[in-house]
Amino acid sequence: MATQAQILANQANSQHSTGPRSEEGKAKAARNSTKHGLTLGVLQIATEERAEFEAFDKALVADMNPQGALEMDAMREFRDAAWRLRQIRQYAKSIFQQHNEDPFVNPEAQALLRQLSRYRASAEMSLHRSLNTFRELQTTRLGRIIHLAKSENEAIGPLADPKVFAFMNIEGRQLHRIQRERFDAHHGIENIS
Amino acid sequence: MSAFEFGRNAIHTLESESRFLERRDSIIESTQPANLVEAILTEELIHASWELERVRDNSDNTAAESQLLAAHNRASRNWHRSFKQLKKLQSARASHVAQLYQPFERRVGAQCPLADVAKLPKPLYCPTNESQEVQ
Numbered sequence: 029m030a031t032q033a034q035i036l037a038n039q040a041n042s043q044h045s046t047g048p049r050s051e052e053g054k055a056k057a058a059r060n061s062t063k064h065g066l067t068l069g070v071l072q073i074a075t076e077e078r079a080e081f082e083a084f085d086k087a088l089v090a091d092m093n094p095q096g097a098l099e100m101d102a103m104r105e106f107r108d109a110a111w112r113l114r115q116i117r118q119y120a121k122s123i124f125q126q127h128n129e130d131p132f133v134n135p136e137a138q139a140l141l142r143q144l145s146r147y148r149a150s151a152e153m154s155l156h157r158s159l160n161t162f163r164e165l166q167t168t169r170l171g172r173i174i175h176l177a178k179s180e181n182e183a184i185g186p187l188a189d190p191k192v193f194a195f196m197n198i199e200g201r202q203l204h205r206i207q208r209e210r211f212d213a214h215h216g217i218e219n220i221s
Numbered sequence: 222m223s224a225f226e227f228g229r230n231a232i233h234t235l236e237s238e239s240r241f242l243e244r245r246d247s248i249i250e251s252t253q254p255a256n257l258v259e260a261i262l263t264e265e266l267i268h269a270s271w272e273l274e275r276v277r278d279n280s281d282n283t284a285a286e287s288q289l290l291a292a293h294n295r296a297s298r299n300w301h302r303s304f305k306q307l308k309k310l311q312s313a314r315a316s317h318v319a320q321l322y323q324p325f326e327r328r329v330g331a332q333c334p335l336a337d338v339a340k341l342p343k344p345l346y347c348p349t350n351e352s353q354e355v356q
Binding site for chain 1: 229230231256268275278282284285288298303306313330335338340341342344
């Protein structure tokens with residue numbers, strides 16, 4: 029049995045063992061009990077999958093051509109959701125392989141899959157929502173390139189719906205971009221703001 | 222899209238593998254994904270379709286009734302959502318081909334590959350067709 033002095037010494041020593049202090053250490057400790065990494069807020073990529081993930085990211089950037097922080101955010105959310113769905117399927121497959129029968133038949137596997145379904149629903153929602161937002165952003169950007177005159181660049185915010193500015197009523201006439209740019213050149217207008 | 226490994230991690234037994242592969246190939250044939258985004262949605266469609274099939278295969282398992290119902294609802298929702306999304310994407314891709322004729326239009330269209338040209342106000346007035354006037 030420990031003496032009073034030993035108990036006091038242990039208590040004093042324990043004050044020095046308060047866990048990791050650096051941000052890196054805290055992040056590492058947060059992953060101590062990770063089984064599949066799906067409960068964590070951020071996407072966890074295994075070291076052996078890092079190269080594949082980077083190639084996936086590169087291919088998506090090439091296909092989607094995100095410009096600016098908002099399109100980049102939406103693209104990354106889409107990328108992460110797609111990767112997370114892949115991880116969920118990997119994990120579900122490993123449960124299937126452990127039990128060697130369809131998880132619908134095995135009660136133990138069923139319980140594990142029930143947990144997964146929440147993560148899956150969340151990732152599926154994120155996948156579709158981010159893609160919708162991304163497409164909306166690109167449609168707006170294309171509308172701006174096609175329909176906005178140079179002089180209107182500052183006055184009309186980048187998220188404005190192109191329907192609002194495609195044709196403007198100037199001196200009683202509906203003018204398209206080319207006509208407005210001619211009008212601006214004729215009147216020496218450089219910036220309407 | 223040959224580099225994309227469709228149907229990876231699908232749950233199937235040795236007996237059901239050929240059925241799965243047949244279904245997978247048939248879905249790819251039906252969607253013909255032209256880029257990675259379309260491939261990702263096709264992958265969703267493949268897994269949702271196969272999960273619905275697995276639910277049907279296990280429909281006489283009364284012990285797992287609630288699990289099967291939940292799986293059916295989830296897979297059905299994902300199937301329809303992915304299908305709609307894929308249809309919208311392919312329509313948007315078609316709108317680039319059908320509505321951006323001039324070199325300038327093609328060039329700016331390529332800068333926004335997922336934009337839906339059909340949603341933009343018409344007509345599109347670009348430098349090369351400036352002779353057109355608003356009616």
